[in-house]
Amino acid sequence: MAASMENIFVREFERKNGSSLNISQCSTGDVGCVVWDAALVLMCYLEMPDFHNSAGESSMKEKIILELGSGTGAVGIQAACLGGNVTITDLKEFLPLMDLNIKNNAENITGTVVAKELKWGEDISSFKSPVDILLLADCIYYEESLEPLVQTIEDLSGPETMVLCCYEERTTGNKPMLQKKFFQLINKAFTTEEIPQEKQDPHYRSEDIHIIKFTKR
Ligand SMILES: C[S@@+](CC[C@H](N)C(=O)[O-])C[C@H]1O[C@@H](n2cnc3c(N)ncnc32)[C@H](O)[C@@H]1O
Numbered sequence: 001m002a003a004s005m006e007n008i009f010v011r012e013f014e015r016k017n018g019s020s021l022n023i024s025q026c027s028t029g030d031v032g033c034v035v036w037d038a039a040l041v042l043m044c045y046l047e048m049p050d051f052h053n054s055a056g057e058s059s060m061k062e063k064i065i066l067e068l069g070s071g072t073g074a075v076g077i078q079a080a081c082l083g084g085n086v087t088i089t090d091l092k093e094f095l096p097l098m099d100l101n102i103k104n105n106a107e108n109i110t111g112t113v114v115a116k117e118l119k120w121g122e123d124i125s126s127f128k129s130p131v132d133i134l135l136l137a138d139c140i141y142y143e144e145s146l147e148p149l150v151q152t153i154e155d156l157s158g159p160e161t162m163v164l165c166c167y168e169e170r171t172t173g174n175k176p177m178l179q180k181k182f183f184q185l186i187n188k189a190f191t192t193e194e195i196p197q198e199k200q201d202p203h204y205r206s207e208d209i210h211i212i213k214f215t216k217r
Pocket residue numbers: 030031032033034035036037038039068069070071072089090091094118119120136137138139141142145
């Protein structure tokens with residue numbers, strides 16, 4: 001079951017300008033039904049000075065932004081609230097939840113945001129690419145879709161694309177192996193740079209959550 005739209009509970013996220021995002025989550029369903037800690041860390045990082053231009057505005061403004069494996073859509077909706085023109089994507093089953101969250105946060109969205117189906121590894125010709133910014137939170141999770149995920153990141157990126165991949169470092173099961181393999185594949189086509197903790201939100205950062213910036217070679 002992907003997302004049961006009957007068991008909704010709302011989580012409120014305070015933004016730095018004092019407004020709030022209200023993100024609906026589902027108490028039953030697949031992992032994408034809730035906002036993960038990596039998503040929170042990435043949402044907060046998007047408001048930090050790394051994304052302020054010389055006029056003090058968000059550098060997200062008018063950028064073409066796409067989020068992969070959005071789940072609830074929280075990260076991409078935050079980017080749209082910062083003025084980005086955003087497409088949030090996930091498996092088809094998540095479209096109702098993402099659409100609900102877009103609708104419920106419309107008053108804070110200063111850019112644009114639409115939800116679309118995008119299964120990793122599939123054709124991306126219906127998406128505008130390369131994008132300016134590609135966002136991923138906690139997507140290094142599935143053995144069967146690791147290579148398709150890397151393929152989609154490559155397909156949507158050009159040399160000017162900033163890929164921001166935020167993930168929680170997990171130490172159990174096959175997760176360490178998956179993370180290692182993911183970065184081995186990514187390093188073939190991208191240079192990578194970790195965002196230091198001190199550049200992240202002082203309240204929403206953690207030693208075991210990493211934000212890595214990729215740039216296509
Ligand atoms: C751990 S959840 C993270 C959700 C959200 N990014 C967050 O951090 O709150 C991983 C997401 O990847 C999506 N996903 C898994 N396999 C996928 C695939 N093959 N193609 C597209 N999305 C996929 C899931 O549906 C889920 O929403």
